Amino acid sequence: MSGRKRMSMKLIMLVVLVASLVIAGCTNNEAPEESATPSVVAEGSSTAYQWGDQNFEQFVGTAAEGRTLKIGFTPPAASEFYDIIEHGANTMMNELSDRFGVKFEFEMSAPNEHQSVESQVATIENWTAKQYDAILVSSAGDFDAMNAVYQKAMDAGTAIFMFNMPAEMWEEDELKAVSVIGYNNHYQAGYIVGKYAAEKLQGKGNILLIWGLPGHWSTSRKNGFLEAIAPYPDMKIVGEQRGDYVRDKGMQAAENLLQAHPDVDLIYGENEEMAQGATQAVEARGLKLWDGTDGIITIGADGLKSGYESIRQGKLTATVNVGPVDMGREFIKAVFMHEVLGYTVDKIINVPTAVIDKENVDVAAAYTDWALSTKRND
Amino acid sequence: MNTHTRKLIKLNAREGLGVSIILVILFVFLSVSSEYFLTVENITNLLMHSVFVMLVAFGVMFVLSTGGIDLSVGSVLGLCGGVTGWLMMNGTNMWLAILAGLLLGTLIGAFNGMIITRLRISPFLATFAMLYIARGLLLLFTINEPIRNFATPEFAFLAQGYWLGIPMPVWIALAVFLICYFLFNSTSFGRFVVAVGSNQEAAHLSGISTNSIKIRVYALSGLLAASAGILLSSRLTAVQPLMGTSYELDAIAAAVIGGTSMFGGKGSVTGVAIGAIILALISNGLDLLAVNQFYRLIITGLIIIIAVGVERYTSTRAKTA
């Protein structure tokens, strides 16, 4: 509910920002055909989103002047999802440097081997040696696995921020980080997928599950999903397989499972790539995909461009937008507040999450497109 | 026979040259180009990062020297670290748990050796199958709850502690290095390993029990992988189901960079240690120089080729000289 409100706030922001960007572009390039846009909006944009009045902004500007924040960003893999997060971070970095003159050095490093925890630990140690101001981590490693290196980094003056982690699985005071920027926490959106499924199937149906690599993400999503469908004894999980987060494995798993259970009603792919693979498997078998009343529902989670397109084409039924853009924006903001202004930041910050289907795909897709089209201005 | 192996060993001493050159070049380059490289903290980090692959690579080097290969080390590393953690989580004494982990690794290795020698299945395939089996066992261990909250302060000290300002794992690696060096260069076992690798028939005819040598070599490889796994579980204080994935490739790369032949009969403990440090140096350097993420793979691959190429070049020169 509050998520919705914030979403509409963001929409307004977004429109204004895009407009101001366009205009900024025009004035720089002096492109005549676009200068027809009313300049009133440009003036409006400077007051549409700000953290305080002119006076306050000036003080923040003084505090930030000449500061260069060195930030390291280490996701568990290089992928489209983490790329969207990085672009979300870009939008906030641009905003902050334009507004307060603070500069950013932002570096990304992902392990070569999918989810290799040790190499992330090594990267964090290397960055600590380079005296980074803050390191943003999302890791397949449990919090316990990383606590030692986090502690080491924090002792050396490098602030650790985590993102995209199921913070609810650990005690809050065990988290050796300034803050964990995650999303709707009922088990990594697994719960709301279950709720959505129960609603669409009216509490009755056969379900297939396709999991990613074993680890805390799959564990918590599964827990959430099971909890959500627990009140409906007629919703039965008839089969589950691993798809290792990639499309071809997800597709293979779905093909095999569909062979055994052609009468299935819903396939939950733990991420969107696998869910899309499952969707293709359903199509290839000549089975009917969900059209709003019947057919097989396929549902994923992430919020990728390809997922939104598939939803538009009526293939993938739904996905959960877990807020990659907002995670990127929020953690940069948290770093700024904590490092420059010395604020205490909440230990757990959640960005809004929404189930996206044909009804509301445009809003989510537009927001993602905006982030992806943003370049860092240096 | 004997003189033959003697000659080989002498060659080995010279064959450390190629890798050392690469190491020095990388070292100098990084010292010049990054102000953060030549700091105590960073060098400590660097050694620390190389230790785990190095331990595994020592064992792999022995296996490669017999003309075999061990692809299961990554999974064995994960499984043994996992078992040690799991035992401690269930209240077992730390030393017993470590012993159990080491024992398990040795047994798996010996089992590999048995399959290879008794069933005559190729080492690649036997250890490839073990890669799946050991990984699957670890997955079953973690099926209900992750392995965590087991590290007592003493256990954490193994990988996180310092002695004389140097991290414990580096000391452990040093000890293992000395033992392996002694084993490889100064015992009949080491000579037999090389003999089996350079000419199995001849070794067999000269009375060496090739089967028993092979089984022992795989057992050693399993033992070293287990020790790396236990250290890693102490460093991470939790065991991921995928811990150690693809370590086998890193270990083989380190061994070959260090002058070990994939076809047997030639190995160098010093070379392997340097090879492992080079691998760690590459990723450390890429982090320090803030190289774009996506170029890292390419650079890593190129350096591996160049390092092996240089090693090959200097070792053939040494032979002809």
Next chain:
Amino acid sequence: MGNQSPEPIVQPDSDRLKSLRIPLRIDGQIIGLIIFLAVIMIVMSFASEHFLTYINLLNILQQAAFVMILAFGMTFVLSTGGIDLSVGSIVGISGGMTAWLLYHDVNMVMAVIGGMIVGTAVGIVNGLVITKLGISPFIATLAMMIIARGVLYVWTGAIPIREYMSSSFTFLGQGRILNIQFPVIVAALLLLILLFVYRRMRFGRHVLALGSSEEAVRISGIKVDRLRIKVYALSGLIAAIAGILLASRLTTVHPEMGKNYELEAIAAAIIGGTSLAGGKGSLVGTALGAIILFMIKNAMNLLNVHPYWETIVVGVIILVAVTVNIWGGSARIRLGSRKALKEVKQS
């Protein structure tokens, strides 16, 4: 790349020796594999009613087709005593090239050829590094695996290549002829062509001879380096075909596409009786090996075995298959040939 210089023939009698020995040995092994396959099928048909259906068997073939195609190339490489770890990355990069060309509205035929050229080129580079720099195939192709994957990442920036599908390209990965999936047909055609190359053409014989005894081949005047390069180029080309088909099947090219395929391809080849030491290979066996691998996965999915068990079972089955393979009537001959091989190597 032209291989047309009239090369002197391998010593005629060693050649005859080979052609006499190979069919004998292979037949024994293939019978072993077929028995193994039959056992799985019989057991499974009792265990699951869904298993022994036309659709499911086709389904298994379709899933096996990609690894099978890769494994054909791998069989050639292994036969020379080499190994090619880069095929998984070649799948990604050549599939990526075709997809990228299609995205830029290049004619489909040209795009497919473009993908194949990339694959072949990577293979040639592998061969050059191995022969000219004298680096062992394992390390050379391991490095290429890393490099090619890195190039794909740099190229795509980790964003999958999408929106390149056209209806004719869709056919490659998803179309059917006589209700049989097109990739399966490609795999079958490749099997026939390569079987001919392997058994009947000089190139195939040279490859086998190279794996048994490099010295003998060198002495008989064959340009060994060139032969090696050709083999790796062939492996690259075949991997590219698999990559292009996969690009069509998946409708996106993820930068991780094809990762770890090399291991499955090697497993398929070895289960099929190809020796890692070289000098021995069987394409039919390779095909059966790939089918066995995927049939096991399919069986476990149908039986709803917990995914964590799957990993263990795959490992055990590989061991069993290979043991069966060895007891499949070839153990004695194999040992004999191994000894002979050693003698050749010693001399």
